[in-house]
Amino acid sequence: MTITQLKYVLAVAENQNFTKAAEKTFVTQPTLSMQIQKLEDELEILIFDRSKKPIELTAVGKKIVEQARNIVNESERMQDVVDQEKGFIGGTFKLGIIPTVMPTLLPMFLKTFSNRYPKVQLKIEELNTDEIIAKINDGYLDAAIAATPLQNKKIKERPLYYEPFVGYIPESHRLFSSEKLEVKDLDIDDILLLEDGHCFRDGIINLCKVSKTSSSEKFQLESGSFETLIKLADEGLGMTLLPYLHTLDISSTQTKNLKYFKEPSPAREVSLIYSKSELKMQIINSLHDIISGVIRGAIAFQDVKIISPTKK
Incomplete structure (x- = not known):
């Protein structure tokens, strides 16, 4: 059994196709x-059910893949230890970013x-x-x-x-004349939301503490x-409702529609997240330092109340 074989198994499990997996791992x-x-023969089991289209893992194959991920991650950790010891910061680093953060950050x-x-x-x-999770x-x-x-x-x-x-409140809205917003003034039925699947949407729903299900609505957008x-x-x-960084890019004619909340302002916490296995920590630490430094001058708010992005 080799690490390379386990990487091939993971590639097939991800792509559900031998040809695509071969392309991703740069082999024929x-x-x-x-x-x-050879690995299946050695273990005397079938990892994949090749009769299915797309290819599926067998019951024992699912357990093998889970263990293979652990082994491959730990093997990569060896190189990570060496890189940290040498002070080397380099190599491929795969970073995911949520859609409501990507365009501004x-x-x-x-x-x-x-x-x-x-x-x-x-x-x-x-x-x-x-x-991402x-x-x-x-x-x-x-x-x-x-x-x-x-x-x-x-x-x-x-x-x-x-x-x-x-x-972001147009002149025709009941809250436009408010100097400062209060959470209790919000009505989920007249808040335009991002489509389902966005954590910013879930944060707003949690902020308003109700679901957007009113039968009196004329429309849902x-x-x-x-x-x-x-x-x-x-x-x-x-x-x-907009995240603060997004308001920095709106036109000067639209800034009149921006209304801030009374303190503590409802806010979202944006974090760098990673596995507890803590691989590639030298790059993670570098990313954290760079982003924290850049953002420090852009957001001056201190008194905020964190709204969870997870559904309750």
Whole structure:
């Protein structure tokens, strides 16, 4: 049994296809198939049910894959230990970022990080929180940037910053004349929300402490982007809530619609999250330092109340 064989098994389990797995691991398909066959012969079991399309894991194969992930992760930890001992910061690093953070935060730190650590090859993927948690636990991501707390025992969280919610309220809305917003004034039925699957949406629902299920609604509008929500609000179809960093990019004519909350302002905690196995900590520490430093000048809010992004 070799680490290489276990990596081939993980590739097939992920892609559910021998050809795609071979492409991802940079070997020919016959070579990959032969090595997996040798492992199955050695263990005297079938890891994959090849009669299914796409290929599926057998019952014992699922257990083998889980153990293989642990072994491969621990083997990579050896190189991690050596890199830390040498002070080397480099190699491939897979980072996930949630959609409501990606467009504002990434331009703020990416160039600085790349210039300071040119030997690190960042592979960045936009994913929702559930996808991020699954990929960290399965070893497909080294770390991620997401709203926390997540209350997941397998994942460590290191806060990067606290980002207040800001109201975007058109002139026709009942709250437009308010100098400062209060949580008790919010009505979930006239808040335009991101579509289901976004943790920022869940945070707003938790903030309002009800579900958007009123039968008196004339319509329900949900969108995948803040830009669309702002346009809908400008049309008088309701108000919306934005993360603070997103408000820095809106036009000067729209700033009149921004309304801040009375302190403590409801806010989301944005953290760098990673597996408790703590692989590639030298890169994780470097990312944390760069992002924390860059963000320090952009968000001056101190008195905030953290709203959980997880559904209650």
